[in-house]
Amino acid sequence: MPSVKSVETILMDHPDAGRDHLIPILQEIQEAEGYLSQESITKVGRALEMPSSKIFGVATFFNMFRFQAKGKYHVMVCRGTACHVKGSGRALDMVTKALKIQPGETTRDKAFSLEVVACMGACGLAPVVNINGQFYAKVSPMKLQRIIEECREKEQTHVHA
Amino acid sequence: MFAIEANGQTIEAKRGETILQSLKRAGINVPTICHMEGLLPSGTCRMCVVEVEGYGGLIPSCSYPVAEGMKIRTNTPDVMTTRKTIIDLLLSNHPDDCLYCARNGNCDLAKLAADNGVRERSYQGGRNRRPKDISSPSIIRDPDKCILCGKCVRMCDEIQGVSAIDFIARGSKAFIGTAFNQGLNVSSCINCGQCILVCPTAALSEHKYVNEVLQALADPDKVVVVQHAPAVSVTIAEEFGFAPGTDFDGKMTAALRRVGFDRVFDTSFTADLTIMEEGSELVDRVQNGGALPMFTSCSPGWVKFVEEFYPEFLPNVSTCKSPQQMMGAIIKSFFAQKEKIDPKNIVSVSLMPCTAKKFECGRPEMGQDFVADVDYVLTTRELAELFRITGVNPAAIEPEAPDTPFGERSSAGKLFGASGGVMEAALRSAVFLLTGEEMQDYTIQALRGMEGSKELRVKVGDLEVGAAVVSSLGQARKLMDEIKAGRKDIHFIEVMTCPGGCINGGGQPIGADKSAIQARMAALYQIDSDDQLRVSHKNEWVQRLYKEFLGKPLGHKSHELLHTHYDKREVLL
Ligand code: SF4
Ligand code: SF4
Ligand code: SF4
């Protein structure tokens, strides 16, 4: 596994960075840490002399950034065209209701996080959901509910054990 | 100057100005939303479009430079329909909440709709529902009423140099929020309320305490005492239809008694007291090698700003509490003892031009033995509401004098309401205290007026004092950075958070343009030139307070009651 870069090294890789370096810096941080934490945004703000409200504003302009650490189960729902046509919207609704979180968020117990992605390249299996790297094909809201319940049960036995 | 044509009539235009400016001077009204006087145009709302012959399409007049020979039309069918459509779209997802709205009767958006003949809903847009942010003791944000004009963001960033808020997300999901969309109370917001003054809707308003005050007034066991800041008497009349600059000092005092306050005190009294304490502090710092330059501490937005952005300068901020807090402290000590009232039974209300004062009175160090110096702060706007709710019309009442022992004031204390006023008052007294002689002419013209930054070198006795006055935190930032870079010729700096000072505070009547603010300022100068008592050190009641209670400036009691301390604040900058 390649070593994970710290925010400091990322910032050092961009000496004399101006505001035009903001997006690449944020991308690298997200790659390294999985999300953009308050601490890292503050550090970037200090380095680029930008208020954190501005950085947050710019970062939220793009869908690619998340601001909460991923949960133990990272649920990616495809919203690409094929999946959309096959009803991924309803699947997504189901997940947001069941987990009580919106895309980009993580549940309080840090068990689940949700992300919406564009085409995952498996359109034949639409609608597609991916949890921690495992693909689930042709998910209906019902099927998805079962999958999530299974994860939850696993999680609970794990906690009780 | 050159000639252009507007709606068939010839008008004059100046090189370098925008079409909007030329039209305005000629009395041709073009509606605007995102336009802000004195700032570069952002050109986002398109409300200000006009037609120019030979230029294709519609031109935003707020950002387009005027050119010789232009033939402009501001009221063609095309222009009028476009305006209407823009308003239609803004209203399409707006809550129809005018009846219950904080800006009812005073709303730019409602006025735009009325003025442009938008009288029915054309589009029904999906509504974003976002919770109100009531976390701040000073400012309430109601994102549902926001039309995303961006003026608050620009005010906070370009004028105040704070940048607590910005546009978050994009498209139909966009909204105005803080970093990480947290409550304003944990953001870098310094509670100045300048964003409220520019907001065209009720998306921003002050945190109101009118009901709490009404409850206290209705409680027979409470002694309810009120103080009013120097800048309130010269603006409250605007809320009752009078021209800016009308002074309601005596009328307001009388009206406050009708509302039911047991005592009416004048914060200008403790402004005089501040001059005694702060003047002595400056002399002490100069003589005993204390931290210099010294900054004034009467503006609570500024104090929080230093705590957040320039903590290394905290030792340079005067330890004096603000006049509001000094008044609060002596009401619940000296006054309570004298009148034999348990301080716990006193409700201390303060009428301020300022939203940050609400935050200030809640600071934990602003009290004694778990009793707060000041209980509730109402802005000038809330005072008007209080008068209306209780059916008291200050305009119709004969003026009355305030109560003793904190009613007498010098006009120097009154000058605290305008940028430069604290410095002017301080210098008047410093000259006397250091030389034993009064100034020939008390007026110090160089410190007056709306400029954001004013400087003066004066000889006070043998001392050559470098004095600087800044208003708005953007201006303060500039000066701080100069000092950080090594500037050493300034000893005493007055900072007011709001541009022009408290007369343009975030709690003042909404809708004042530059000339209205100048009129408010002129009213304070007029009061000063008409007054018999123009220096703080001759305020007899202040002298008596020292004799009977406080001892001497910077003495033990003063330290306990009138001085405070500051701490570095951890917020998301
Ligand atoms: S902000 Fe204006 S238009 Fe909106 S509800 Fe309030 S008064 Fe009505
Ligand atoms: S109150 Fe002042 S500091 Fe706070 S958001 Fe408004 S403009 Fe910015
Ligand atoms: S809060 Fe007010 S000033 Fe700020 S963008 Fe919304 S409508 Fe404009």
Ligand code: FES
């Ligand atoms: S659209 Fe979902 S996998 Fe291609």
Ligand code: FES
């Ligand atoms: S006022 Fe001209 S674009 Fe908004």
